[in-house]
Amino acid sequence: MSVHSDTLQPLVALPNPDQPPSETVLLPVSQERVLKAVGTLDELAQNMLEKSGIPGLAISVVYKGEKIYAEGFGKRAAGSEKKVDPDTVFLLASLSKPVGATVVATQVEKGRIGWDSPVREFLPWFDMGTPWVSDQVTVGDLYSHKSGLPDHAGDDLEDLGYDRRTILERLALLPKHSFRTHYAYTNFGLTAAAEAVAVSAGTDWASLADQTIYSPLGMTSTSSRHADYMAQENRAAGHMKTDRGYIVTDLRQPDAQSPAGGVSSSANDMALWMQMVLNEGMVGDNKVLEKAALLPAVSPQTIIGGPRSMNARTSTYGYGFGLDVRPTGRVKLSHSGAFTLGASTTLALVPDLDLGIVVLSNAAPSGVPEAIAASFLDRVELGMDSRDWLSGYSKIMAQLTAPVGSLVELEKPKDPEPPRATNAYLGHYENAYFGSAYVEVEEGDLVLRLGPKNQELKMKHWNGDVFSVQPFSENQPAGSKSQVRFTWDANSGEARMVIEHLNSEGLGAFERIL
Template identity: 50%
Template sequence: MGVRRKTRPRRRTPLIAAAVASLLSAGYAASGSAAAADGPPPQPPPQLTQAKVDGAVDALDRVIQDGMKKTGVPGVAVAVVYKDKVVYLKGFGERQVGRSGAVGPDTVFEVASLSKPLASTVVAGAVGDKSIGWDDPVAGQLPRFALKDPWVTEHVTVADLFSHRSGLPDHSGDLLEDLGFDRTYILEHLKYEPLSPFRASYAYTNFGVTAAGQAVANANGTTWEKLAEDTLYDPAGMNSTSSRFSDYDKAENKAVIHVKGADGSWEAKNVRDADAQSPAGGASSTARDMATWMRLQLANGKLGGEQIIPADPLERTH
């Protein structure tokens, strides 16, 4: 039996599951000062017409096929949301070079850092349930969590870590993940990283986001994976979305990671198990499910008239 090696493909996006949406929504109008006091601000006034949207959607097949021809990317799935409707949902190409199996709307992709806005949606749900707040420090929910500066350790919040403003260096902890260490070990070793000025500097940090996600899960007495499932994926009907690598791995209809070689060809080369940083990069989903998530985002947390995620904490993520 072969050993599957966990490797991290850097700065490559060979297979893309895209949920594309216009930021136009219909039927919203400014309702005076009460709207600002009682909830999120109204959507901006329309910038598009139905005819323009129809024309753009009609051109998408050609645009996508031309892009695939130019780049050689093996497979793509695309969704477009407009006025709370999925107006385009298609797959192109193949799930793995050299094997039969077409990409479709229900092909599961590892969505990499699209996991972060999924995670912030989950946290918004938890904040709405009052289990934790965006401005609550994470230290009280993470045993043995510490950063190099004790004051920062006591004050860094969920929002700070999701905003990459904790002072942690860029991609802190990623090398430990590459070496095979798990989430607990990595989070407990962030204290050795030098810090930039707190809330006055920005550095993209997967394990900062992961620390925040884990703190929210701990505040709810569950795992991050179960919290995401119970708060967002199940209520929204995103039945092919998961924050567990094992769910992606066992899916029959899944796209695999490809790497572009020196000759320009794509090879199915790496297996990426991102469970260690699941809130930041470990989700998998389909174009169909991501379109559902986009509908929820554009409707301030609602789907089909039901409030899945409370509007106010979700607005904070925008």
């Protein structure tokens, strides 16, 4: 059967023939549709607060170069009467990455450094474990998470209180994936790249961010220093979920990974930043950065995960930005941020619509920010929610706050093997990656002390030479229950202990030296 072209009727508005096919989107969205979706945000946010129980959140929306919505909901702190407003300052967590990418772009524009510049040109001490990779790894490799470092490399050292330089130096000791072939999300890999950028500019990262992005945009409540966040009067405290609901923690201090997770900002300030990105570096007639320097950051640089079917769209990552294709065919630039100790955030930018939304919350990962943003974009493009986004995202985020350790929810054996005499376990233990550990006696019980924070873990006998500990940190959420296992060398008789929750990369063995 043949069909003549003159009998075909267009189902959608035909595109501008001068527009490149790769930039063509055939499903139109009117301004009326956008404004109607914005009009549902108050109710949407209130419903999400009630369903989730999180204390507070703030939202801003920008459209066609203007901020068209900014509101706060709930309380800055559980038990407080102080309300969240659009100027309330939140921890951004990993929204710091796309913000930081725009800082890097300003220096790329100036020619001080390039996305393809080897990090060692500026940090000669930086070591990836092998000479060739150490010499070749670039700012872009680290900003796109394809350097070969393992997932969240160095975060465990941050939990123990090590400073930025020490953590970056010890990345050399970690086992690596193949260079430039594997996506693995790393806060401290990206931080190393940012450090190189700061050195190229002759200043520290926090000052560079303020000089190049925050101050020029008028982001007066935004900082890359944690002390500035803590000093804000209008500040949203961090919260952790417990059996009694959300409680204030304020335990997260992310200065060591500031370029990756240490920015604090407000919904109003983030609206200024979104406008600049959507306008390709311009704010009104003022140029903050060159489009050519920004474009690589918002372009695919690595594949996050392969598609599960031939029909699936592939998620990619640029330099600090996540990139997806919406069901409507529009490109979405996005990122989320999460601290298990009290922050959950997201942003989504749709360049074709000149539209952006940011959602900031003051609670551990809940799925609420992501669900609000996803519902909003559905309502803009489709006129309705395509699914129950909160149900889906809350299940994903629950994995981040789930307790870790092989002993979680297990009871001590009823007839355990007895331990050795207490003195057999005491001493000073060393590990090249994690540093010193001390097993001591306190009020008759064994205690394990770790890192510069002198993190104290009470050791309870489990079975034989195995003891249970209950670590609590950003990467070991409340309820975690791990084991410490002691062994003795058959020849020297020296003690060795393996700390399970520090052994994800096989580096959790400590040798006793005293």
